Amino acid sequence: MIVVGESLNGTLAGPQRAILAHNEAWIQQMALDQIRCGAQMLDVNSGGISQDREVEDLVWMVEAIQAVAQVPLVLDSSNAKAIEAAAKVYRGKSLLLSSISVERRNLESAPAILSLASEKGCGVVALCIGPQAIPVTAQGRLAIANTLYEMAMTRGITAENLYFDPIVSPVGTQAQAGTVALETTRLIKEHLPGARTIVGVSNISYGLPRRKLLNGAFLAMLAAAGVDACIVDVRDLGLMSILRAAQAVAGQDKMCKDYIRAYRAGSLQ
Amino acid sequence: MREMIQAIVEGDGDKALQETERALAQGANPLDLVSNGVLAAMDEVGARWRQGDLFIPEVIIAAEAAKEVMAVVKPHLSEDEVPTAGKVVIGTVKGDIHDIGKNIVKMMLEAGGFQVFDLGVDIPPEDFVEAVTRWKPDVLGMSALLTVTMLAMRDTIDALEKAELRDSTKVVVGGACVTSAFAGTIGADGYAADAASAVDLCRQLCSR
Numbered sequence: 001m002i003v004v005g006e007s008l009n010g011t012l013a014g015p016q017r018a019i020l021a022h023n024e025a026w027i028q029q030m031a032l033d034q035i036r037c038g039a040q041m042l043d044v045n046s047g048g049i050s051q052d053r054e055v056e057d058l059v060w061m062v063e064a065i066q067a068v069a070q071v072p073l074v075l076d077s078s079n080a081k082a083i084e085a086a087a088k089v090y091r092g093k094s095l096l097l098s099s100i101s102v103e104r105r106n107l108e109s110a111p112a113i114l115s116l117a118s119e120k121g122c123g124v125v126a127l128c129i130g131p132q133a134i135p136v137t138a139q140g141r142l143a144i145a146n147t148l149y150e151m152a153m154t155r156g157i158t159a160e161n162l163y164f165d166p167i168v169s170p171v172g173t174q175a176q177a178g179t180v181a182l183e184t185t186r187l188i189k190e191h192l193p194g195a196r197t198i199v200g201v202s203n204i205s206y207g208l209p210r211r212k213l214l215n216g217a218f219l220a221m222l223a224a225a226g227v228d229a230c231i232v233d234v235r236d237l238g239l240m241s242i243l244r245a246a247q248a249v250a251g252q253d254k255m256c257k258d259y260i261r262a263y264r265a266g267s268l269q
Numbered sequence: 270m271r272e273m274i275q276a277i278v279e280g281d282g283d284k285a286l287q288e289t290e291r292a293l294a295q296g297a298n299p300l301d302l303v304s305n306g307v308l309a310a311m312d313e314v315g316a317r318w319r320q321g322d323l324f325i326p327e328v329i330i331a332a333e334a335a336k337e338v339m340a341v342v343k344p345h346l347s348e349d350e351v352p353t354a355g356k357v358v359i360g361t362v363k364g365d366i367h368d369i370g371k372n373i374v375k376m377m378l379e380a381g382g383f384q385v386f387d388l389g390v391d392i393p394p395e396d397f398v399e400a401v402t403r404w405k406p407d408v409l410g411m412s413a414l415l416t417v418t419m420l421a422m423r424d425t426i427d428a429l430e431k432a433e434l435r436d437s438t439k440v441v442v443g444g445a446c447v448t449s450a451f452a453g454t455i456g457a458d459g460y461a462a463d464a465a466s467a468v469d470l471c472r473q474l475c476s477r
Contacts, residue, residue: 011445011446047415047416047417047446048416048445048446049416050416050451051416051417051419051420054416054417078415078416078417078418079416079417103364103366104364104391105363105364105365105417105418129366130366132366132390132391133366133368133390134366169369170325170369172324172325172326173325173326173329173369173372173373206325207324207325207326208324208325208326209321209324
């Protein structure tokens, strides 16, 4: 499972302050901290402040990070222009563009993002959201994934470069939120050969106490389900420990090498 | 009445209904049951939620219990007696389909005695204008979760102004990316950070 660090996101208070002040050192430190904690990719999002500056902020963030680390990035924005501009300054091959969907406001930008991904040979995140709502059932979400899959295939994206996000709602408002997300990833694997899955973990616990427990339980289930990538707070040692343990138990860690290595490094909690 | 309030706060719908029926059978004043019972219960729920003492699923269950009690008490009230805290039109703005937050606000408002007209998600300015013309709400509430969609709030306010309806209703906004400062720049009358604050804000605006 590819571990994506979630902490460079303008909707979070700390990063928001750093982005507003263009505090390069803060952004770079956060990037390095996440890499040290085991992040294999970093999500970069400059949203949550204002539309006027989202494009230049995302470009600025990418440049700041790349000055200190050659880590693959997830260019995450609800504004396609920001993704395009940031992809232009990005050096390196491994990259994820996030995201496309069939929501009305995204339909226009999806072809541009797909062309960009095809040209760069990089990955695209596709959201299982319908035109007007998030389908309640896993079958409904699979139908959306199907549409996006077709759309991507006709634009020269390989299945391996398509990362489907099943969409995670808070389990506190929708009791089946976790199981529907898990079932959606299973259906995608079954029906869309080669396609990958990516899941943002933290939303599951919104509005509930001791969120880390719920995030950890969900992450273990995602690992068991063979989800390809997860977006998490990698600086949470407990959560990362659960992931290492879950991967060992799920047979994804040959001879428990990573688990033992993490233990020796003192990073199991 | 104390038992009914407690049952609502604890999210025990069956007990809340039993206590309500019992109170009505004993000749309790239905109006009193609503204003000093159900509404008081939801005030307590809101306050305890904000203190971190209750959590979202509990708030949802309590609001459902309150709604059930309201349904039982209402037939005992005459039309003009039904206390309404105010009329609210609510929706998620154009381009945005997030509705979890909006739905919680709606539920809390209804449990707080407001009459709520929910337009749904991805609502263009002209539909908000039409709803304001039609229902003449005291408050119009808009939700947006994304920086790309929050500007649709400004477009809606502009559309209300063009239709000469801006002074007829108070406009309140909320959602993950929305701040009180942003609400100020687009000329909204208020901003609420969470559903409990949204209820308080609507009360304030309606009592003016």
